[in-house]
Amino acid sequence: MPARSYSLKEIREKGQPPGLKERRNEEHWAGRLYARSVSPYLTWLLLRLGLSPNQMTYLMIACGIGAGVAFASGTGIVSAVVGVVLVQLYLVLDCSDGEAARVTGRTSVTGVFLDRLGHYFSEVAILVGLGFRAQAQVGGVFSQGGWVTLGVAAALGAALIKAETDNVVVARAKAGLPADPAGGDRALRPTSTWLALARQAASLLKFHRIIGAVELSLLILVAAILDRVFGLPDMRDFGWSSFGRTPEPIAMPEAYSSTLGIGFDATLWSVTRGLTVAVFAVAVVQTLLHFVSIVASRRLK
Template identity: 75%
Template sequence: MPPRSYTLKEIREKGQPPGLKERRNEEHWAGRLYARSLSPFLTWISLRIGFSPNQLTYLMILSGIGAGVAFGVGTGLVSAIVGALLVQLYLVLDCTDGEVARITGRTSITGVYLDRLGHYFSEVAVVIGLGFRAEAQFDLPWGQGGWIMLGLAGALGVALIKAETDNVVVARAKSGLPADPPGGDRALRPTSPWLALARQAASLLKFHRIIGAVELSLLILVAAVLDQVLGLPDLPNGLFAEYVEPGPLSYFGSPVEWTVTRGLLVAVAAVAVLQTVLHFVSIVASRRLK
């Protein structure tokens, strides 16, 4: 029996029910802004071909990992553009698999598991790709793996933040409690007024978004453009080689050669580590584990 043909109107009505775009902490801002407008077209094609929701999720995972590989194998604009486009495809596929599942009634626990795992793989891959990209820009002095290690540290932070969130549900399930704590948004707030104020300030600053795959891919592209314009990757002796004495910008007595991409990596790693600690404190100090 051939796959049923759906109109775009039917896809939007069944695949994007009311309230979908307004889901707190579930719907990405880019999904609300444009991805949910593009995904029905890919959903239409997927339904015509006969893709299952899980097959689309696997494609989403491959797109996210592929983006990390694209960022890591080059230092120029082409690799940055390819990586950014693959992340956009990852985002649209992340919308499409759920739409196909809702339209065909093929929602499953496996699909939820694969979707969550796909976010882990993809966001970690982009940060690791940034580390390899920064490593390849110059030969000295971190040409021995230092920038890659920094990327791995940032990727570990990204994974831990997601694990901290997901393990709230695991802990509640093992304790016989419902996945969502009573009290709605109030349960997410730390019981300490000072911690609650700090959490609100961090939320307003939104500095945590720098480690998200969509935002980071765009920042990597911007960094690549700036490096190209400033000619930083093409300087044979590095931007600071003649001017920097050993000190804060040095590594084992050798001047560190900086680019916009490398500066971005340092910021990503710092935010990932800081956010890991802050997120843990926010969870433990809230009512989510009660």
């Protein structure tokens, strides 16, 4: 099918219909803030190049997984910046594929499936990448792979949270019910007053965002900068700053060791490692809270 030229005006009008940015639980804050302003330009370019909406989704998935690989490939600032850039491109492509589908009339169930699966792959890759990043830092009781295990466990939690949400639709479909429960937003609220208040408090704190791709990527970059400020040496940053050579062990500065070292087999609690523990804890708690919130609400009725 030959590529057709679409104007930016067409893409904005058809690809971003009224109410798109206000979709509850669907539109990311970064999409409303800036990604939706940038995405029509990328959509226009990719359509000019002849890419289909599904191909844009594949490109989005590649950027998300690539970000995870970038974060895993080192402990320095450069690898963190590359990861952040890839996540931002992932975010814009997540807008572009839907815009392209709407403006070309090529919406499909396959496209929805790929888009949902792409979010699974990308968030899992970034969380696992964080685990490898923490593992690569010098020293610690988790020297045999414990930090990677935390990253993988956090990734499993993030995937389960998405699976819990998606399986509400699956369960309703198997029961012969419409995808969306009657009552709109009220159906999302737990029937218990205490659970409803707890859900509202968690929503206001927004601590669950720490395991989201955009937020986590920025936190990884901040952690890398702070680790550099605190003087944590990069044990390895292969793939970016030391590609092609074997990194040598770096002596730990005495001041740093005495300040941030903890007596558990001289475990060094860098900011990156603290972030890894935090995302693991949030993933575990959020998985349980999300499950309780669904079961205690009217979404399955």
